[in-house]
Amino acid sequence: MKAKSPVRPGVLSGVRVLDFTWKTVGPWAPRLLTHYGAEVIHVERAGGWDDHRYNATPSIVSDAPQAAELPGMTKVYADPQFNTLRDEAPAAQEQKKLYAAPYFNTLHHGKLAISLNTRNPEGLKIVERLIGMCDALVENFSAEVLPNWGLTWERIHELNPKLVYMSASGFGHTGDWKGYRSFGPTAAAQSGISLASGLPGKPPAGWGFSYLDVMGGWMGGLALVQGLLQAKKTGKGFYIDY
Numbered sequence: 139m140k141a142k143s144p145v146r147p148g149v150l151s152g153v154r155v156l157d158f159t160w161k162t163v164g165p166w167a168p169r170l171l172t173h174y175g176a177e178v179i180h181v182e183r184a185g186g187w188d189d190h191r192y193n194a195t196p197s198i199v200s201d202a203p204q205a206a207e208l209p210g211m212t213k214v215y216a217d218p219q220f221n222t223l224r225d226e227a228p229a230a231q232e233q234k235k236l237y238a239a240p241y242f243n244t245l246h247h248g249k250l251a252i253s254l255n256t257r258n259p260e261g262l263k264i265v266e267r268l269i270g271m272c273d274a275l276v277e278n279f280s281a282e283v284l285p286n287w288g289l290t291w292e293r294i295h296e297l298n299p300k301l302v303y304m305s306a307s308g309f310g311h312t313g314d315w316k317g318y319r320s321f322g323p324t325a326a327a328q329s330g331i332s333l334a335s336g337l338p339g340k341p342p343a344g345w346g347f348s349y350l351d352v353m354g355g356w357m358g359g360l361a362l363v364q365g366l367l368q369a370k371k372t373g374k375g376f377y378i379d380y
Contacts, residue, residue, distance in 0.1 A: 147175055148173070148174040148175020148176070149174050149175065150171055150174040150175045150176040150363075150366075151174075151175035151176075152175075153171070153175070153176040153177065153273050153274070153366060154176070154177045154178075154179070154271065154272045154273050154274075155168045155171060155176055155177070155178045155179070155272060155273065155274045155275075155276060155362075156179055156181065156268050156269060156272040156274065156275045156276070157178050157179060157180040157181060157249060157276055158181050158275070158276065158277035158278075158279070158284075159180070159276055159277060159278050160182070160188040160189075160190070160278065160279075161188065161189075161190065161278065161321070161351070162190075162245065162322065162348050162351035162352060162355060163278055163306050163322065163350075163351040163352075163354045163355045163358070164276065164277065164278030164306055164355065164358075165180075165245035165246055165355065166245065166351075166352065166354075166355020166356055166358065166359060167276055167304070167306075167355050167356075167358035167359040167361075167362050168180075168249070168274075168276050168359075168362070169245055169246065169247070169248070169249070169355075169359075170355075170356065170359035171359060171362065171363070172247070172248035172249060173248070177250065178248070178249040178250065179249070179250045179251075179252060179268065179272070180246055180249040180250065180251045180252070181251075181252055181253070181254055181265070181268070182251070182252075182253050182254075183253070183254065183255065183256055183257075184253040184254060184255045184261075185255075188242065190239060190241055190242040190245065191238075191239050191242045192239060256287055262287060262288070265287070265289070266289075266297055269289075269294060269297045269298050269301065270297050270298050272298070272301060273300070273301060273302065273366060273369070274301060274302040274303070274304065274362060274365070274366060275294065275301060275302070275303045275304070276304045276305075276306075276358075276362065277304075277305055277306075278305065278306040278307065279305075279307065280307055280308075280319045281305075281307045281309070281310070281311045281316045281317065282317070284305075291303060291377045295375060295377075298375065299374065299375055300369055300373060300374065300375045301369075301375040302362065302365040302366055302368075302369050302375050302376060302377075302378065303375065303376075303377045303378070304358065304361065304362050304365065304377075304378040304379075304380065305377075305378070305379050305380075306354065306355075306358055306380055307319075307320070307379075308320025308321075308324065308325060310379050310380075311379050312379070321348070321351065322347065322348040322349060322350040322351035322352075322354075323344070323347060323348075325350045325354070326344070326345060326349060326350050329350075331345060331349075331350070332344055332345065354380075357380075358380060361378055361380060362378070365378050
């Protein structure tokens with residue numbers, strides 16, 4: 139038998155990233171770095187899990203006998219109050235396994251995970267210790283969240299002068315619009331991309347619900363790698379606000 143070739147370490151082997159991301163745009167950037175050997179520590183607030191953990195798997199919604207559930211599918215019903223799909227048994231929602239949602243697993247595969255109570259001083263002490271141990275910090279909260287924890291860029295830089303901090307809040311951490319919040323459809327409409335969609339002579343059709351969330355996450359991954367390279371060359375960390 140031919141001997142197996144040894145596994146080569148990735149080009150980012152030895153790089154450690156602290157990941158405070160949720161939803162879609164934030165998780166993609168550190169997720170991409172895991173492919174190249176980076177160690178990513180994903181942090182969630184205890185009791186405030188990323189709601190992508192609870193996205194139902196593809197389901198059949200029908201009372202017809204022939205619409206029997208297929209293996210691995212979850213039967214759901216329409217909730218007219220919220221115009222969404224809900225689990226048939228709400229009590230089972232709390233018991234659902236935390237890693238049962240395929241999309242969440244896609245976004246966070248390959249990462250380490252920890253839950254912390256960031257509203258507790260002891261929890262924040264652990265966050266500060268992690269910042270001191272990592273090469274990069276990535277988050278996609280609204281602009282006021284980390285400063286409310288006492289983690290301004292100045293404080294982060296004080297804790298770890300070599301760390302690269304990247305945020306993706308939608309409208310940035312500076313300027314008149316920094317207080318606004320954003321998801322992919324908001325960014326698509328604001329940028330004009332939505333207006334450029336659709337067939338000639340027809341109204342705009344849009345580009346899918348989270349088109350810019352995914353593309354923004356991929357671009358964020360490239361920006362983060364560039365930031366890490368620059369920090370390695372200069373020995374100084376800096377802030378990427380995108």
